[in-house]
Amino acid sequence: MTASPAAAAAAALTTRAQEVSPRIVDDILTLVRQETSSYDLPGLATGLDLLRELTVQRLGRPDHEQRYPGGECGDTLTLTYAGTGAGAGAGAGHVLLVGHYDTVWPTGTLAGWEQLRPSDDGRDRLSGPGIFDMKTGLAQGIWALKLARESGVPLPTVTFLFNGDEEIGSLSSRPVIEETAQKADVTLVLEPTAHGAVKTARKGTGIFQVTATGVEAHAGLAPQDGASAITALSEFVVAAAKVAAPDRGTTINTGLFRGGSAINVVAGQATAGVDIRVSSEAEQARVDEELDAIKVSDPRVRIDIDHAWNRPPMTLNAASAPLLALAREVAREQGRDSLPDTAVGGASDANFVAALGLPVLCGMGAVGDGAHAQGEFIYPDTVPAQTALVAGVLGRLARPLRG
CATH class of the missing domain: 3.30.70.360 (Alpha-Beta Plaits)
Structure with a gap:
């Protein structure tokens, strides 16, 4: 039986993600090696410069960028890449990808941190301060747009928002997040998954x-x-x-x-x-x-x-339900049995977006465990699938999502 065009495109995307997975992991480790404690302003500035450089290397110069001074917090950076193909122009979709580059770990933690961790389940693990929460999500988000571009499908305008104060409450970046989200059609937050599940409710x-x-x-x-x-x-x-x-x-x-x-x-x-x-x-x-x-x-x-x-508390609002349905459809096309969603006790920048009644999905990033704990880790074998998932969702949002 001949595969449908959608299934063939999904298979090609997941295959390509597998092929470039070592490069994505290299980018993850590059970000992890630059320590970015929420309280280390020089480290945060260097980390944001590195993140911008990495984004430009993979995607080219953005069509628009703006850096918002954070004062006593890390700066916030937005990079916008215009949509392509039939989805560009009037009526085109606009997706916001949000990720924080600050971590809870004091500068100097990296020294002596064991990068490769033994696993009881026989799977390789990669560990490092901030690798799970949430530098893996940052790299996967960048590569997701790159892979979506390579696939040749029409794409929405995509804005990356990188903030350096999420771990201390997004004190400086909150108004930027809220303003930017209101200009976008949907927001995907690249925080880590809950054991593979997306997060649709947060305290x-x-x-x-x-x-x-x-x-x-x-x-x-x-x-x-x-x-x-x-x-x-x-x-x-x-x-x-x-x-x-x-x-x-x-x-x-x-x-x-x-x-x-x-x-x-x-x-x-x-x-x-x-x-x-x-x-x-x-x-x-x-x-x-x-x-x-x-x-x-x-x-x-x-x-x-x-x-x-x-x-504020985050729940699966009426605006976000169609986005979750779309992500599940993409996951099925890519060969996943399911894409579960869950509620978690931790908060994120998705809380701000949901409180505005806007469509948002959180937990689109890493698969692993140990957030805020010594030894946090990711499963590198999940990097291709997670990257392909975000890429596939982007490829379905060339026009605004309709509920």
């Missing part, structure tokens, strides 16, 4: 700073005159943990705690950094209300809470 995040202000006193001569900020804040942290409701998708974690000035002084001040994850706006409102209602035993201590909600 919203809060990064709260809680400050306790007490009264200092000598711990030996006049302890009764003091009001310990540390004691009060400890009470608050214990009470805050009880506000969590895992059955409703709400978790609360105090990850940082600092306070006091000396061991023999009743502490006058203490601070705590609290990470909050919620699955709905209703839970967000409940958490705000119940944290504000917490009382500590010593009324002389004042508790101040900075309610810093960083990312």
